Amino acid sequence: MLTRPIRVLLAKVGLDGHDRGIRVVARTLRDAGMDVIYSGLHRTPEEVVTAAIQEDVDVLGVSLLSGVQLTVFPKIFRLLDSKGANDMIVVAGGVMPDEDVLELRKMGVKEVMLQDTPPDMIVATLTRLVSERGER
Amino acid sequence: MSPYVPSGELVERAATGETAAIGRLISRAEANMAEARGALAEIYLRAGRSHVIGITGVPGSGKSTLVASLTAKLRRKGSKVGVIAVDPSSPYSGGAILGDRIRMSDLVMDPGVYIRSMATHGSVGGLAHATLSAIDILDFAGFDTIIVETVGVGQDEVEIAKASHTTIVVSAPGLGDEIQAIKAGMLEIADIHVVSKCDRSDANKTLVDIKQMLTLDAATSRLPAWRTPVVGLSSYTGDGYPELVEEIEKHRAFASGVKPSAAREASIASFRLQKTAETLLMDRFATSSARFRKSITERLQKRESDPYSLANELLTLSLG
Known part of the structure; x- marks a missing residue:
């Protein structure tokens, strides 16, 4: 376990304007004692990765309800790699087909939490992923 | 940055302005890690060039928006700008939602700007405990101006004035009468007063209240000969920003002019x-x-x- 709060950047990428879900997740993580940075709507992968590196977050969580996951995540991983930040834990949330979930896992997305994930499970998942990675 | 990179190595990488190294050092300062102490000590010894601007004011007075517009203005003058934005931690869970970045999203892709959000984690003076270390790190990494935005404060959270070279207190129209303006505390610490949202019709009243308070109160500024200006501005129309930048430069020149600057540095060190x-x-x-x-x-x-x-x-x- 870390001796400090887990830092998380929650991001909305692209034209997707549905932010009710991500705000609920932000509250849930806050109530679990995490420091949560919210990007706001309509960000580009470049903006999200830059923010995540400046903020040095443990976890980058991207919420997508617009179906562009297979376009957005490869860009995010490429950018993280090129900026020397490949120890960042990337997770996804939202609504997406099961076959895309498999693709994302192959790409390096550590966990994909779909629309029916209970809030406690999100907290437990992030806590586990950060504790497995350890202090850095 | 896969396994654990020693902090000493991060120092050299931060010196070249590498974003990931700067970010990681700030995290280690925030976590109070023993391994990072030596590195932070070295950074302190090699820092001390930046101009630190503190921005404080009540919640909703427009601090984050002001920081965003001011940063854009300073960038146009060629200054590299570091921003540290402090938001409150929950008194119950210890967690926090850090939302200041949202107002600054136009600045993200500018490599001459570094923005870091921080939670107070139980500190009560308006800053977070690692804010001072973060200032050192950004200073060391070559940012000419560092803007520290405090949490939205009440009347008594005045630590920012002890940590910055120029303190700006932001007031918004419609939040209190002239009695608020003559109370002790936050309003006294300003080197520059800003009244935000001056596109609103009741802004003039706030400008007048603060100016009147200042005429009665010439002795409060820490630089005795400094005349504390009151700048009305609107982040909506952009009015007032050229004047604010001018006043910041005047204050910087004034403060570094002769003796008072040493006094300010001494008070920051103390x-x-x-x-x-x-x-x-x-x-x-x-x-x-x-x-x-x-x-x-x-x-x-x-x-x-x-x-x-x-x-x-x-x-x-x-x-x-």
């Missing part, structure tokens, strides 16, 4: 020493008092003795 000693003392106390706490708390709860005597006893037992 504050730094005090805060660091407090942190060390509190850590030591937290560890060494742990085994006495339960029994002494019980005695207090049963009213076997009074708080003052029992606190004294706890201190003696813990720190000797």
Whole structure:
């Protein structure tokens, strides 16, 4: 376990304007004692990765309800790699087909939490992923 | 940055302005990691060039928006700008939602701007405990101007004035009358007053209240000969920003002109020493008092003795 709060950047990428879900997740993580940075709507992968590196977050969580996951995540991983930040834990949330979930896992997305994930499970998942990675 | 990179190595990478290294050093300062102490000490010794601007004001007064617009203006003049934005932690869970970045999203892709959000984690003066270290790190990494935005404060959170070279207090129209303006506390610490949202019709009243307070109160500025200006601006229309940048430059020149600058540096150093000693003392106390706490708390709860005597006893037992 870390001796400090887990830092998380929650991001909305692209034209997707549905932010009710991500705000609920932000509250849930806050109530679990995490420091949560919210990007706001309509960000580009470049903006999200830059923010995540400046903020040095443990976890980058991207919420997508617009179906562009297979376009957005490869860009995010490429950018993280090129900026020397490949120890960042990337997770996804939202609504997406099961076959895309498999693709994302192959790409390096550590966990994909779909629309029916209970809030406690999100907290437990992030806590586990950060504790497995350890202090850095 | 896969396995653990030693902090000493991060120092050299931060010196070249590498974003990931700067970010990681700030995280280690925030986590108070013993391994990073030497690196932070070295950074402190090699820092000290930047101009630190503190921005404070009540919640919703427009601080984040002002920081975003001011940063854009300073960038146009060629200054590299670091921003540290502090938001409150929950008193119950310890968690936080750091939302200042949202107002600054236009700046993200500019490599001459670095933005870091910080939660207070129980600090009460308007800053977070690692804010001062973060200032050193950004200073060391070559940012000419560092803007520190405090949490939205009430009337008494004035630590920012002890940590910055130029303190800007932001007031918004419609939040109180002239009696608020003559109270002690936050309004006294301003080197520059800003009244935001001056596109609103009631802004003039606030401008007048603050100006009147200042005419009665020439002695409060820490630089005796500095005339504290009141700048009305609107982030909506952009009015007032050229004047604000001008006043910041004037204050910087004024403060670094002669003796008062040394006094300001001395007061920043003294504050730094005090805060660091407090942190060390509190850590030591937290560890060494742990085994006495339960029994002494019980005695207090049963009213076997009074708080003052029992606190004294706890201190003696813990720190000797």
